[in-house]
Amino acid sequence: MIETAGPAASVALFDGDRLVAFRHEETARGTAERLIGIIDALTPREVGEILVDVGPGSFTGLRVGIAAALGLAIGWGIKVQGYGATALVAARALAQGVEAPRLLAVNEGGHGQYFVQPFVTDPLRAEGIAASVLPEDLAIEGFHIIGNAAQKFGGIATALDARYALHLPAELRNLPPVPIYGRAPDAKPALSRADVLRA
Template identity: 50%
Template structure:
């Protein structure tokens, strides 16, 4: 079974095409912004324009805009190709990448930029599964929640007693996720939206 993987939840934008768990081709760019403009050309650069039997998409938490772009594209392609679309967690992929890079089966804490001076945090046990749902944490509270010896993500905890792996999610690493990682293709933002609803006038 071929799987198209789409990851646009952070400043990185990546796509990958797998046959089973074997990577066939991939595209990866750290672009900051502009995921909507870059995503479809990256998919088109894959063999057969990325045509697959199922789609996996990063549902967050992460960038509000990036997540929406990825999920919308995945659903549109899924509808056009009449295939199923599933999601996976942004922090779950980072944890899996960190464990694969280090060759360690130890627990890992993931800390990613969350915006507004907050960080997204999620802890993973020694089997790579989440201990509790991802949440947004203030910087001063990280020391009370990040307890693992291994920390991964795009935020340096600046603790000499911790091993830090600097990682952004990458679709090429999708095969490292646990087999039971699939989620609904629905955005997981991790915090309240930036925009406030307009006040209703009487």
């Protein structure tokens, strides 16, 4: 399991449902440079499948994690599947004993926005798609709030952590390994020479 959607990178190695090894690093910068080293430190052998967070989350983190997962999958000749960052914090909250019929995942989205997604819990399934919203547009009534930004809204802080990926039901961890950014990128494509001359 590869988790790079948030402010930290974590990697977990499982044998069936049993956690074999785990690494976690706070990586405000340098995820790309350190991720393969973090994975290699777990000394993975005979890996049968890779799960990677596809977002929404950090643009750079998602690209780095997915690229690493796809590269390793090609090298090892195995499949790679994705899971959502908002679903992961919902699964972790339930695994840690949160009891509520409905959860609202609220993760940091940057630029004053939050990535949010509603879930029902019996069984865990998404009630809508993940979206990026401003705090004044966050509808929290009727939800138990979880996520890495949950404390700002009276909820329980729930960090992104690769160890909890297997707590996701199968239908929430079979996404294609394609990033879900949740909002438009900050960077804009450079103008072509023709556009510059016309400007």
